[in-house]
Amino acid sequence: MIPQEIIRRKRDGDELDPADIRSFIAALAAGQLSEGQIGAFAMAVWFKGMSREEIVALTLAMADSGDRLQWADIDRPIADKHSTGGVGDNVSLMLAPIAAACGLAVPMISGRGLGHTGGTLDKLESIPGYMITPDAELFHKVVKDAGCAIIGQTGALAPADGRLYAVRDVTATVDSIPLITASILSKKLAAGLETLVLDVKVGNGAFMADRAQAEILARSLVEVANGAGVKTSALITDMNQPLADSAGNAVEMRNCLDFLVGGKAETRLQAVVLAFAAEMLVKSGIAASSGEADAMARRALSSGRAAEVFARMVSMLGGPADLVENPERYLARAPVEKPVPAGRSGWLSACDARGIGITVIDLGGGRRHPKDRIDHRVGFSELLPLGTRVSAGDPIALVHAADEAAAEKAAAALAAHYRITEEKPEQTPVITGLV
The missing domain is CATH 3.40.1030.10 (Nucleoside phosphorylase/phosphoribosyltransferase catalytic domain)
Structure with missing residues (x-):
């Protein structure tokens, strides 16, 4: 198997043989490919795509690159x-x-x-x-x-x-x-x-x-x-x-x-x-x-x-046996918990869900870099669903933060992520399709 030939063929839009895909992935898992070769292969796939048969072959090759779990002694469907x-x-x-x-x-x-x-x-x-x-x-x-x-x-x-x-x-x-x-x-x-x-x-x-x-x-x-x-x-x-x-x-x-x-x-x-x-x-x-x-x-x-x-x-798995009965004994709480007030009266009609996720990261609840430490205590609770009627000043969520300044900043950010309108929004189904 010559890696650059496989990369060239995919770059040119050819369909790869399953055996070539298996050889390439085996070499990747064994550390025999350079990062440049791996990146070139990924970019060729990004531009040229893969047929269904190629994707199946790639998936199986990657699954076979390590251990496969066995459940023969369990008489339940896995x-x-x-x-x-x-x-x-x-x-x-x-x-x-x-x-x-x-x-x-x-x-x-x-x-x-x-x-x-x-x-x-x-x-x-x-x-x-x-x-x-x-x-x-x-x-x-x-x-x-x-x-x-x-x-x-x-x-x-x-x-x-x-x-x-x-x-x-x-x-x-x-x-x-x-x-x-x-x-x-x-x-x-x-x-x-x-x-x-x-x-x-x-x-x-x-x-x-x-x-x-x-x-x-x-x-x-x-x-x-x-x-x-x-x-x-x-x-x-x-x-x-x-x-x-x-x-x-x-x-x-x-x-x-x-x-x-x-x-x-x-x-x-x-x-x-x-x-x-x-x-x-x-x-x-x-x-x-x-x-x-x-x-x-x-x-x-x-x-x-x-x-x-x-x-x-x-x-x-090593956790407390009575967690369900006594969650507050074990789940740490943030030092500051503050309500997030609605800026005006009306209906919660839309929100920026991605922005809310980013705000949790800003609080310390997620990572900006892979080695960042997470503050498990922080985030939001009691978030009201869209379609809720609120009056100005009503809480639309509760922010959990490490300090007062972080709480104030996150509360302002969360409020800005919601749109409040005079008209009641249409309710959208949470499950929209089956494949």
């Missing part, structure tokens, strides 16, 4: 969900235990915050003692005994993806649908999944702000995953406002625990969580219809079984 990322998107935290309580095994490998979006791992690290990188034996045990485990990617899973992504990040090739598809799915295939449900977000708080592009990405992910042998579907969901009524880390963990004990009924967040639970159960054959699956998920929630699964997962 299922997972992945989100393309948003603001206040803590769905995974509640979805995994609900799905596990209904009979699925959910080995969920999650990530940290990326850009303006929050990361599931950063939220979990607000729990004292929680291990996000357990060894393979413990990870397997937690999935088997608790039903689910939410952890971070290890270096042994799809290592080629890690090196390719690091180069893409500095060569303006992140937003390539073939490369996004292979990056997401290679890790999921390496996790040994049988079924997968994808949350492709669209709106001003998503990486895909354009509906047409979101649909293209959703179709690519679904077709490639199914082509690689994993039963997959995707829901397209709205990200023109924060999904939960909190944005941050510890504040979203409190939101999660409140949800698991029934505190977030009839919200947009509940609608998304239950929709994904139902899709996972039907896809895995646990339920025969969406209606049956929805009823199962609701029972898992209302009976307390989902909360019990979550508590067991946290305890087995």
Whole structure:
């Protein structure tokens, strides 16, 4: 295999043979390619694209570049969900235990915050003692005994993806649908999944702000995953406002625990969580219809079984056994908590969800550089949904900050991210499509 020949052929728009793709990715994983060669390959793909067959070959090669998890001793369907990322998107935290309580095994490998979006791992690290990188034996045990485990990617899973992504990040090739598809799915295939449900977000708080592009990405992910042998579907969901009524880390963990004990009924967040639970159960054959699956998920929630699964997962991964019962004992609070007043009377008609995510980062709740330390205490809670009527001075959120100056700055920024009008806005559905 001559790397520059593969790069040249892709640069010229040729379709690559699967064997050449496997050889290139094997060399990448083995450290035999220069960063220049990796960057040139990524840029050639960015400009020329890939056929469906090429993307499948790339995904499989990246999945095979490291370990593949095995679940032969678990007699439950192995299922997972992945989100393309948003603001206040803590769905995974509640979805995994609900799905596990209904009979699925959910080995969920999650990530940290990326850009303006929050990361599931950063939220979990607000729990004292929680291990996000357990060894393979413990990870397997937690999935088997608790039903689910939410952890971070290890270096042994799809290592080629890690090196390719690091180069893409500095060569303006992140937003390539073939490369996004292979990056997401290679890790999921390496996790040994049988079924997968994808949350492709669209709106001003998503990486895909354009509906047409979101649909293209959703179709690519679904077709490639199914082509690689994993039963997959995707829901397209709205990200023109924060999904939960909190944005941050510890504040979203409190939101999660409140949800698991029934505190977030009839919200947009509940609608998304239950929709994904139902899709996972039907896809895995646990339920025969969406209606049956929805009823199962609701029972898992209302009976307390989902909360019990979550508590067991946290305890087995090193966290406190009584977190669900006593969250305030363990989740740190910011020194300053202040209401954010509405600037005028009217209806909350629109917001800049991406701007809200950036404001959380400004508070210290996210990273500007990979090595930045996160302040897990900060963020926003009690965010009012769009379509709410407010009077001037009414709180539209509560800011959690490290000091008074940071609180004042964040409150002013958040207020500026909302538009208040005299006319009531039309309500948009939170789930806008299925692929």
